[in-house]
Amino acid sequence: MEHLVNQTIKDIEISGIRKFFNMVGDYEDIVSLTIGQPDFTTPEHIKEAAKQAIDRNYTTYTHNAGILPLRKAIADFSNRNYNLKYDAQSEVIVTVGASQAIDITLRTILSAGDEVILPGPVYPGYEPLIKLAGGKPVHIDTRDSGFKLTAASLSEHITPDTKCIILPYPSNPTGVTLTETELKEIADVLSEHEIFVIADEIYSELVYDNKHFSIASLSSMRDRVFLVNGLSKSHAMTGWRIGYLLGPANLMKHVLKVHQYNVSCATSISQHAALEALTEGKEDPIEMKEEYRKRRNYVMSRLDGMGIDYEVPGGAFYIFPKIELEGKSSFDTAVQLVEEAGLALVPGDAFSTFGQGHMRLSYAYDKATLKKGLDRLEQFMNRT
Structure with a gap:
């Protein structure tokens, strides 16, 4: 068969x-x-919060988008650390890891034949998800620019079929990241087109020489950026499978439908552990x-x-x-x-x-x- x-x-x-x-x-x-x-x-206090969640019988389905206290904590964390302003009620979805956030976003925005731009070399998890959603990956060679996507190279690869660009910085596998100036130059190119942006910022808390800057903080990008993040890398919680997605309310209501039929909700116990991480585990x-x-x-x-x-x-x-x-x-x-x-x-x-x-x-x-x-x-x- x-x-x-x-x-x-x-x-x-x-x-x-x-x-x-x-x-x-x-x-x-x-x-x-x-x-x-x-x-x-x-960290021990996060594990203890999960144990308490079990003892308190927080073991049922949650709101599809996640428990509201966690969504508020995500919004507060994003605002405090990266100057990102999102409404916890309508613009935050708690996901089963960052990978699921990427998957449901691509399945929401892509139609058959749509192109998605990727800076290569790049994490291999994006291309299969693009194809599963009916899209076509388009890689841009970044070897001559220090593994950084540039505004000029992006402009050369945009076609009428381009639907989305993925910005995975800091990068897996290279570790490079983009500066505020470089992201603003990319935003200037994108502002001339109707193209979505998926900003995979799962490593945003692990930036060494400069403070992480998110393209989602630019007002000109606010209506098109889906920001992906999570607790796997920042709080050593890979197995807890908690990620999150931030985006404009008029788009997130559609992503939530895909998320709902995909997983219903993220694990309730892990959500309470994540709440502890973002409120009491800031350090x-x-x-x-x-x-x-x-x-x-x-x-x-x-x-x-x-x-x-x-x-x-x-x-x-x-x-x-x-x-x-x-x-x-x-x-x-x-x-x-x-x-x-x-x-x-x-x-x-x-x-x-x-x-x-x-x-x-x-x-x-x-x-x-x-x-x-x-x-x-x-x-x-x-x-x-």
């Missing part, structure tokens, strides 16, 4: 990140710097960010010592060094790293063809693991 399966589904492949992670799992004595998951545990991300900053600087110093090129990551917990062996793809190079050095990095071509010649290294690992992995990389580079 497999021949009756939707062809779009059959054509989609498992994420290159997970595919490689699963592949190296059978090797012995491997140092893996592959997965973008905080190595911190969820939780700071300690984590400072530790990631130290790890980033350590990784950069080691790569400098090896003579390996990279763009300085301004946020997230990834770096995207240029590591390539003559005549080999990034995937084949990554396999050789595993087999000869016992080191797993994600091959750059997992993030589109524009990642070829690079590797994604996650520094969401403790210092001892990073040192061991980078020692192995140095030995490998000295041999090749």
Whole structure:
């Protein structure tokens, strides 16, 4: 009966990140710097709030958009940290992670054949969702601009079929982010067209050298931006699956319909944990960010010592060094790293063809693991 399966589904492949992670799992004595998951545990007070939610029988369906106190906390957090003003009643939806927020937005705005612009290299989770919604991904090569989407390159790729652009900054896999000036230049281009913006800002609390600036804070963009965020990275809550979506009320009422029929609501217990995180855990991300900053600087110093090129990551917990062996793809190079050095990095071509010649290294690992992995990389580079 497999021949009756939707062809779009059959054509989609498992994420290159997970595919490689699963592949190296059978090797012995491997140092893996592959997965973008905080190595911190969820803060104790957040876990306690979840336990209390169970004891208080907060175990039923909630409002489709999420419990109102959490939506108010999200609106307050966004206003306080990023100067974003959203109405908790009509412009905030609590989602099952940031991924679901992206999915329901794309399914709301896309029709068959609509184009969605992506800056490549880019997180591989967007393209399948675009295709599942009937859209067409259009990648822009950002290798010559420090992995940053520019207003000029965006302007060149807009067509009559362009429906949306995804701005995933800080970036997975490169760690680069856009400045206020760069985002304003992009906004100037977009203001001449009727194009939606999905701003995936899941790493906004992990910006190291400058304060994060959101394109959603620009008044000219207010009526077209869907802002995606969540607690997975900021509060080490990946398994709690709480994300959120912010957007203008006249659009969000349609997204809510998709969300309702998709999941009904996010998990009630996780919502109460998230409420605790955003009200009593405002300082939780700071300690984590400072530790990631130290790890980033350590990784950069080691790569400098090896003579390996990279763009300085301004946020997230990834770096995207240029590591390539003559005549080999990034995937084949990554396999050789595993087999000869016992080191797993994600091959750059997992993030589109524009990642070829690079590797994604996650520094969401403790210092001892990073040192061991980078020692192995140095030995490998000295041999090749």
